[in-house]
Amino acid sequence: MGLGVYELDPQLNFVKNAAGTYGYDGGIGWTKKNYQDYNIGSGNSQIFGPKRVKISKDGRIFVSVADLDHSPIYELNPDNLNEWTAVFPGEYAFGSDNAWIMNGEEKIATAVHGFDVTGEGENLRLLVHSNDMGYAFSAAHNYTIEYALGTAKQITEPGTVIEPLSGGYAETQNPQYSEVAYDPDGKGMWYLQYRELQAEGATNHTNWAHFTFGQEDLDLKENATNGYTRQGAGITFSPDGTQLVVAANNRMAAVYKVGGEGEADIQAGNMKLTKLYDLPFAFRTSRTDPLNAIAMDLAGNVYSCTNNAEKIGYVSLPREEPVCEVPARAEFAFTLGEVVEPISNLSIVGSFQTPETWNTNDAVEMAMTDNNVFEAEVEFPASTEFKLIEKFDTHINWYGGAAESNQFWISPEMIENGTEIDLVDGSNFLIDEAGTYIISVDANTRKMTVTAKPVEAKYFVAGGFNGWSTSENELEAQEDVYTATIDVVGEDEESRLFKIVRVDNATTWFGGADDNNQGKFIVTEELLGKEITLLEGAGENLLLPAAGNYTFNLTVADAAAPAGMARAEGQAFKLVVVKNDVTGVESINAEDIAAVKYVNMAGQVSDAPFQGVNVKVITLTNGKTRTVKVVK
Known part of the structure; x- marks a missing residue:
């Protein structure tokens, strides 16, 4: 899968787009780059395209972008997720160590690593955490900015910079895994990043912070979360604002109660947070995996993806009642189709x-x-x-x-x-x-x-002797065999060539295997009276040894099953060709007879005649054969 936005159903199965594939990229040629590719810095970390997705209360969908090639924020059409509109129009202007989308001399926006949205309609606001090198471990290049978007589609004016979380404030920030989030009432904001606490009491890495709008300083600035030594960038409030879920450690989240009476574990401005429990995610990876994105649905399920696992997991929060009521949409738009009565007659x-x-x-x-x-x-x-x-x-x-x-x-x-x-x-x-x-x-x-409509199959002998006709010389069904007796006139090879043909809804030819690479199957004197396996829809022409009167006996049976199988698919086709000597059988002297065999209509051979119609095959001492039809 490439860079873009992906849609999942409630069971976390990927949903295909209109083209039958996965993902939506807005028709944008996303590429991964290193920030030194822009000639504004050094390092070897990659910067990425689409990074985070947020949805406003009134259903507007926004995607942030962490590169210096595209708009820092796009809005997606909910009815067509492949339709992307740049919230910050224009191209980047590059300086020696930064890049911004400009309006004249004013800096408007730059690459976004974390963002949030609050309000709806005219009161909709965007909060972004940006880095004007696209991706750099430098506090001087990080900016947290709030924009008043309202009902507009694009922003062309500068936003309000949150000074304590911008520029060179005391602690280094990690732009790759950082996030900002509004308080449920929109009056304050949180900042989080993934940084390891390097030593006990160290203060050079701020893991999370809180700021109340209208003030000058941070309300909270910690280098760990209640004793945790690692932090991720994931943070979310429950839809009703009563719980906070925040990344706390390797594959671990902490759940806090918001508000309430009594002492709190964390006091951030007017917000009180009381620790409820830890929430582990089983991503089954041995790597360090802080939770860098967290979301929560209306039913109390918490979703997260990690730093390294590239997986999505979810955990259901404990609740007193197993049944959870979630609000429905205020209104539904649908079209009632025409009621079609069943057809009454045709x-x-x-x-x-x-x-x-x-x-x-x-x-x-x-x-x-x-x-x-x-x-x-x-x-x-x-x-x-x-x-x-x-x-x-x-x-x-x-x-x-x-x-x-x-x-x-x-x-x-x-x-x-x-x-x-x-x-x-x-x-x-x-x-x-x-x-x-x-x-x-x-x-x-x-x-x-x-x-x-299925047509009853008929079998014919077709060859040079009848112009390869598929309607003459029919093999008539008798008991378990199809049989025909034909005079083959002409000693030339073309007159002696033949195949068996089946005619039903289609025409299918049956030939013999060319085991000797001669381009035909030769029916030798030795093969007369013996079974020949025919190939359905394939095989070469069969060649009779000489002109004369011949009886053709075709048997059709289920194919023999290979070892270990109950039955085989298809049918087996066996042909017995007997050359008839219609005169002189009774005049043969007994001392001239080497052997006598009887062949029934199923092609079976015996020393004694079968019940019913037989072909008596007399082999003479000189190697020649004589045949006569007998009935027992």
Whole structure:
């Protein structure tokens, strides 16, 4: 994932944007840079683009940016999160050690690392913590500034600088992990940063501070939080302002009660904070991971991401009642769609009708099934156009397809896959291929599917001897075998080549494996009367050994299952070719016979005849064979 803003659902699953990907970058080419790339300082830390997201009470969405290439703050359109508007328009003006967006001679804004928003409408205010080198460990380059935005979209005037948290005030600040936050009433603010307490009693790192607007000095300035040695930049108040959650240590937050009677653990201006408990986050990382962003929802769930883990975690705060009521929006904007009644009746009309096309009085009626689906079987010639109609006493509703032209093409792929098609007052449906089709329509959803009616498969022997015809020399079904006896005339190779072909909704050819790389499968004298495995939709032409009278026996069975599988997908196709000697069988002398075998219609071979039709195969001592059909 790149730099930008990401949307998550309540289960913290990433939500895809309109393009089907993740994230929103406002169409901006975000890049990571080091601040010395701007020739205004030195160091090797990276500065980043989009950094923090805040939402105002009236639903405005703001994103801060911590580089010196783009506006320090953008406002996002809630209805299109990829629409970003620069709150601070203009380009940066670079000095020797700083950069600002200017209005004439006045400095307006610079790179933002932490910010917050309070109020709504005309009273909306922005509080930012900035660094005019983009990213520098130098207090002299840090500024905390408040802006009165109100209902405006952009700011072109300087804000109010919070002097105690700007420039060279006594303590060093860490710009990478710093944050500012308004008090719930907007009368004061907090500043936090991640810095390690270097030694007991050290004061050169301020972890957090509080300032009340209108005063000159900080109300609170601590180098640790109630004894914690590490601090993060995460801070948030509960929506009702009664609790404060603040980063406290490595993967740890502290929860405080705001206000109340009695002594407080922390007094910041008029605000009293009483420690309630620690809140650990299990990010499962061995690195130092202070919590540098914290948020809280209306149900009391606390969310955080850490310095190094690049993960989001959440913890539910303890509450007395397991059920939590959260306020609903004051108003909802929605559009009530048209109430569509189910289709009451359907018929099919079109160019396929004879003698009069598009005849509504002689339409093919569709029958209603038990599951509220209309269905009809109809035979279409090639290039058929049709529509569906719903008849009433006073009028007819016509249903077609949504297309820019006057034809909605139902492709072979749509027919094969049973693709759902919306019925609208639209274009004629068009089907290219002739055939028998089953048309189904859901009366409630008004979606139609068109499928081809399954055609009973027929098998044929096609070859040079019949011009490779797919309609002559059919293999007739007899018990468990398809069989045909054919005279093959012509000793030339082309006349002796053949394949088996299946014709149903499609035409499928079956050939033999070219194990010898000869470009054909040779049916030798030795293979006559034996099983040959055919390849479905593949394989080479088969070559008979000579002209003559042949019986072809084809068996179709489930494919053999590989080891460990209950069954295999598909079917196995086996062919037995027998050459018949229709004369001279009885005149053969017994001493000239080497062997006699019987082959049934399933291609099985035996020394004795099977019950039913057999082909008797006589092998002579000279190697030749004679065959005759016998019935037991």
